[in-house]
Amino acid sequence: MFLLPPLPYPHDALMPVLSARTLHHHHEKHHGGYVKALNDLLEAADIVPDTLEAVIAAASKSRNQQLFNNAAQARNHSFFWAAMTASPAPPTGDLAAAISAQMGGLPALKAAFVEAGTALFGSGWVWLVSDAKGKLAITVSHDAQDWKAEAGATPLIVCDLWEHAYYLDHQEDRRGFLSAWFDALPNWAFAGRQYAAAQGRGEKWTHPAPVAA
Numbered sequence: 067m068f069l070l071p072p073l074p075y076p077h078d079a080l081m082p083v084l085s086a087r088t089l090h091h092h093h094e095k096h097h098g099g100y101v102k103a104l105n106d107l108l109e110a111a112d113i114v115p116d117t118l119e120a121v122i123a124a125a126s127k128s129r130n131q132q133l134f135n136n137a138a139q140a141r142n143h144s145f146f147w148a149a150m151t152a153s154p155a156p157p158t159g160d161l162a163a164a165i166s167a168q169m170g171g172l173p174a175l176k177a178a179f180v181e182a183g184t185a186l187f188g189s190g191w192v193w194l195v196s197d198a199k200g201k202l203a204i205t206v207s208h209d210a211q212d213w214k215a216e217a218g219a220t221p222l223i224v225c226d227l228w229e230h231a232y233y234l235d236h237q238e239d240r241r242g243f244l245s246a247w248f249d250a251l252p253n254w255a256f257a258g259r260q261y262a263a264a265q266g267r268g269e270k271w272t273h274p275a276p277v278a279a
């Protein structure tokens with residue numbers, strides 16, 4: 067079974083962009099709910115998982131939408147928490163250089179990221195990804211869909227665009243939420259490690275392994 071990974075910071079660490087109330091609901095209720103449903107589905111199907119990534123790939127291949135949705139949402143949220151920080155610092159090194167050369171700098175990246183996330187109709191996610199050659203791209207995904215992992219991309223940061231992510235703090239103002247989020251919460255040190263790993267230097271983030279039931 068999979069455990070709900072603990073938040074890597076206290077619930078009030080991401081204020082004022084995300085309140086402690088939002089993090090309690092989002093982490094324990096929403097993310098926890100996906101993890102519970104995932105475990106229930108695995109148990110009912112008598113599946114003993116090796117990794118969450120393998121569960122997602124198998125569910126996608128077999129078109130088991132219910133299992134895919136809960137497994138992918140479990141992973142998307144774990145990645146989301148890991149890709150934020152209470153102690154933000156600007157991008158550095160190769161990632162900073164790539165943002166400058168490919169995206170026109172951090173303010174231009176922010177504008178494009180906020181625009182893409184605001185334009186997504188309904189629920190989903192907005193990602194900054196890299197391919198294996200270090201080419202950056204902004205991509206959006208609907209519902210539980212991930213960052214197009216099958217296309218070989220590696221996620222660097224993500225923002226949750228489901229209303230449960232921001233409604234308590236920002237009501238319907240997704241653009242305002244995204245703008246404030248981008249200024250304060252991306253973990254660029256984490257993103258830099260993912261960027262190096264995308265190009266074969268170091269280990270990519272993977273979801274914590276399951277434990278014996």
Ligand code: MN3
Pocket residue numbers: 092096143226228230231
């Ligand atoms: Mn969410």
